[in-house]
Amino acid sequence: xxxxxxxxxxxxxxxxxxxxxxxxxxxxxxxxxxxxxxxxxxxxxxxxxxxxxxxxxxxxxxxxxxxxxxxxxxxxxxxxxxxxxxxxxxxxxxxxxxxxxxxxxxxxxxxxxxxxxxxxxxxxxxxxxxxxxxxxxxxxxxxxxxxxxxxxxxxxxxxxxxxxxxxxxxxxxxxxxxxxxxxxxxxxxxxxxxxxxxxxxxxxxxxxxxxxx
Numbered sequence: 480x481x482x483x484x485x486x487x488x489x490x491x492x493x494x495x496x497x498x499x500x501x502x503x504x505x506x507x508x509x510x511x512x513x514x515x516x517x518x519x520x521x522x523x524x525x526x527x528x529x530x531x532x533x534x535x536x537x538x539x540x541x542x543x544x545x546x547x548x549x550x551x552x553x554x555x556x557x558x559x560x561x562x563x564x565x566x567x568x569x570x571x572x573x574x575x576x577x578x579x580x581x582x583x584x585x586x587x588x589x590x591x592x593x594x595x596x597x598x599x600x601x602x603x604x605x606x607x608x609x610x611x612x613x614x615x616x617x618x619x620x621x622x623x624x625x626x627x628x629x630x631x632x633x634x635x636x637x638x639x640x641x642x643x644x645x646x647x648x649x650x651x652x653x654x655x656x657x658x659x660x661x662x663x664x665x666x667x668x669x670x671x672x673x674x675x676x677x678x679x680x681x682x683x684x685x686x687x688x689x690x691x692x
Contacts, residue, residue, distance in 0.1 A: 533688070534627035534641070540586040541639060541655040545672040550574050550657045552671045561590035576600065578657035578672060579630060579637045588688040600632045601684060610686035621685065622650070630686045631679070638677050640685075651676040 544550075549557050557577055559565045561584035576597050584590045589609035591599075599605060603612045610630060614621045622643060625631070629640045631652055638654035645651070659673040667674045 530627050536586045537582060537588075537628045537639060537688075538641065538655070541582045541672075541674070544578065544582050544585065545655075545669045545674070548670050550578055550670045550672050559594060560584045562592075562594060565594075567594070573636070573658040574671070575637050575656050575658040578655075579639055582639060582655070583688050587691055589691045597632055597635055597637050600630070600637060600686065601634050603684060606686070610688060613685040613687050615685070616679065616681070616683045625652075625685055626687065628688055630688065631677075631683050632686065633681060633683045643679075644676060646676075650679045652679050 548554060552571070555568050555570055557567055557569055557574055558581075559567060559577060560581045576595060580590050580595060591606050591609055593599075595606070600610070603615075613629065614624050618624070625640055625643070627641055631638050631640050631654070636656070636658070638652060638656040641653045641655070643650065644653055653675070654677050655672070655674050656677065657672045659668060659671060659675070661668055661673065663669055663671065
């Protein structure tokens with residue numbers, strides 16, 4: 480009888496010990512999960528603040544640059560701010576790439592050390608030190624990856640992204656770009672630069688500007 484009682488006591492002790500270990504492990508795991516959640520929240524908040532700053536800087540600069548008559552379709556001479564204000568003659572060529580890079584440079588972001596056409600920006604192996612490649616229109620999750628200030632680039636066109644908008648099941652980017660086909664209206668279209676919606680269709684890639692140090 481005594482032996483049975485001792486065994487029972489030992490069994491209970493062992494059971495309590497195992498329970499304590501398991502509880503401790505679960506508590507530690509829970510704490511780690513809570514810490515990870517807090518870290519994610521912190522990163523999310525920091526990211527939100529960062530892109531809010533990016534948005535304000537880029538959009539303010541884009542709005543100011545929209546007033547510059549050199550982007551007008553009637554002006555052939557254009558200055559490249561990011562290349563020491565180099566003057567080039569375009570002969571009625573598009574200025575969307577120049578407007579985008581001028582805005583980013585003026586807002587304090589990195590730019591390539593060469594004149595860069597949309598064709599060059601479409602090459603995902605180039606310029607990742609200044610405009611990291613984020614993804615393409617073929618990526619099903621690209622809508623979740625695009626952030627304010629990103630460049631959305633087609634072979635022949637580039638816009639500065641602001642936000643997404645869906646109209647009649649069609650997806651648009653609210654953005655800034657030069658070279659619109661619409662006439663100036665003194666409101667959102669000035670000097671052939673528009674702040675408006677652009678359809679997210681066809682093959683495009685997304686690049687993210689980086690602050691210059």
